[in-house]
Every structure is written in C-alpha cells, then in structure tokens.
Amino acid sequence: EVQLVESGGGLIQPGGSLRLSCAASGFTFHYYSMTWVRQAPGKGLEWVSSITGSDGAIYYADSVKGRFTISRDNAKESFYLQMNGLRIEDTGVYYCARGGLAAAVTYWGQGTLVTVSS
Amino acid sequence: EIVLTQSPGTLSLSPGEGATLSCRASQTVSNRYLAWYQQKPGQAPRLLIYGASSRVNGIPDRFSGSGSGTDFTLTISRLEPEDFVVYYCHQYGSSPQTFGGGTKVEIK
Numbered sequence: 001e002v003q004l005v006e007s008g009g010g011l012i013q014p015g016g017s018l019r020l021s022c023a024a025s026g027f028t029f030h031y032y033s034m035t036w037v038r039q040a041p042g043k044g045l046e047w048v049s050s051i052t053g054s055d056g057a058i059y060y061a062d063s064v065k066g067r068f069t070i071s072r073d074n075a076k077e078s079f080y081l082q083m084n085g086l087r088i089e090d091t092g093v094y095y096c097a098r099g100g101l102a103a104a105v106t107y108w109g110q111g112t113l114v115t116v117s118s
Numbered sequence: 119e120i121v122l123t124q125s126p127g128t129l130s131l132s133p134g135e136g137a138t139l140s141c142r143a144s145q146t147v148s149n150r151y152l153a154w155y156q157q158k159p160g161q162a163p164r165l166l167i168y169g170a171s172s173r174v175n176g177i178p179d180r181f182s183g184s185g186s187g188t189d190f191t192l193t194i195s196r197l198e199p200e201d202f203v204v205y206y207c208h209q210y211g212s213s214p215q216t217f218g219g220g221t222k223v224e225i226k
Contacts, residue, residue, distance in 0.1 A: 035215075037217075044206065044217060044218070044219050044220045045155075045157075045163065045206050045208070045217040045220075046217065047208075047214060047215040047216060047217060050213075050215070059213040059214065059215075060214075061214050062119075062214065095162055095163075099210065100210070101210060101211075101212075101213055101215070102149070102151060102210065102211065103210065104151070104153040104165055104168035104169070104208070104210055105153070105155075105163075105165060105208070105210075106165050106168075106174070108162035108163060108164075109162065110162060111162055
C-alpha cells in the first residue's frame with residue numbers, strides 16, 4: 001500500500017523558516033517524481049514544486065522560487081521542502097504527492113498545516 | 119504559464135442528474151496531460167481521470183473525461199450523494215504545472 005506521511009508543519013512568524021518532510025513507503029521511491037501542492041484556507045490547489053526521481057531535476061512555482069528548496073533522499077525514501085522567508089500568503093495545508101511533469105498525481109499525503117502569522 | 123479556467127464555479131443539481139464540468143486552458147496542454155481530482159471537505163484530493171480521458175482503477179464508470187488541446191470536460195453521468203463536492207483540473211504537461219480554480223457541485 002502506498003503511503004505518504006508529511007511532517008514539519010506548524011506556526012511560524014513572517015520571515016521565518018520551516019522544513020517539511022514526506023516519508024514514502026509502498027513503492028519504489030527512486031523511480032518516481034515527487035511534488036508538493038498547497039492549499040490556502042478555503043481556496044484551491046496550488047502546485048509548489050516537483051523533483052524527478054531519476055536525475056533530480058527540480059521545478060518551482062514563481063511564487064516560491066528563491067525562497068523554497070525541494071530535495072530528496074532516495075536512501076531514506078523521503079523528500080523535503082525547505083521554506084525560507086515565509087510570508088503570510090504561504091499559509092495553508094501542504095500536501096506531498098507522488099507525481100510530477102508528465103505524471104499525474106496519483107497519491108497524496110494527508111497534508112500538514114503551515115501557519116505564517118505574527 | 120498555462121492558466122486553467124474551470125466553469126461553472128458552482129453547479130447546482132439534484133441527485134440522479136448529469137453534470138458537465140469544463141476546464142479551458144490558455145494554451146494547448148501537451149500530450150493531453152490533463153487530470154481531474156475530487157476533493158471532499160477535510161480530505162486530500164483524489165485522482166479520478168488522467169491523460170484527459172483515462173479513468174483510475176476503482177473510480178466508478180459514471181465519471182468520464184474528454185477533450186484535447188485547450189478544452190476538457192469531466193462528465194458525471196448520474197450524480198450520487200457523495201459526488202456533491204469540489205472538482206479540480208490539473209495540467210502536468212509543462213512547468214509550471216497549474217490547477218484550475220475548482221468547480222463545486224452542490225445539491226439543488
């Protein structure tokens with residue numbers, strides 16, 4: 001059974017940093033692209049970033065480019081989102097997901113809430 | 119960036135009726151890399167359709183997808199009570215990937 005479990009969310013002040021983690025199981029992790037998608041309270045889905053499984057190619061939404069960094073550790077079957085310079089508008093539920101460019105998101109984690117507030 | 123516009127924003131229908139949800143792209147979606155997701159309150163989205171028209175295993179056959187280029191449609195043939203939730207389209211053929219704003223299907 002495919003499982004994706006996020007951790008690392010919480011309350012942080014504007015300008016602060018958080019690191020989200022996603023632990024994967026139930027599939028051959030290094031074969032797959034992985035993605036972060038977020039959802040602001042009461043709003044729609046927003047793609048944030050993806051990283052491929054094979055060559056580690058990385059893609060970011062313009063809204064987070066230069067502030068967020070995606071990475072993966074295939075040996076630990078995990079991937080991460082380092083978020084720096086957090087803004088109030090970064091508040092929302094962050095989902096880790098299996099999928100990426102040319103691959104629909106087939107599995108989603110349960111989400112972790114990030115609240116940026118003073 | 120490909121902008122996806124979903125219409126209508128809200129669809130008011132009765133159980134048993136059919137629903138047609140539209141997703142229009144500002145540019146051609148390459149290789150028909152267009153997916154549809156269903157999201158229930160408090161839950162993560164669930165993939166229904168990928169590649170514009172391929173239904174995921176286990177998804178009821180009342181859900182179907184069609185379209186190509188810039189115009190895509192999700193059709194629900196006979197609405198069941200559990201179908202009255204929010205639906206999103208998603209293009210994953212070019213970066214940045216983008217989602218539509220969603221269509222809420224509500225009980226009339």
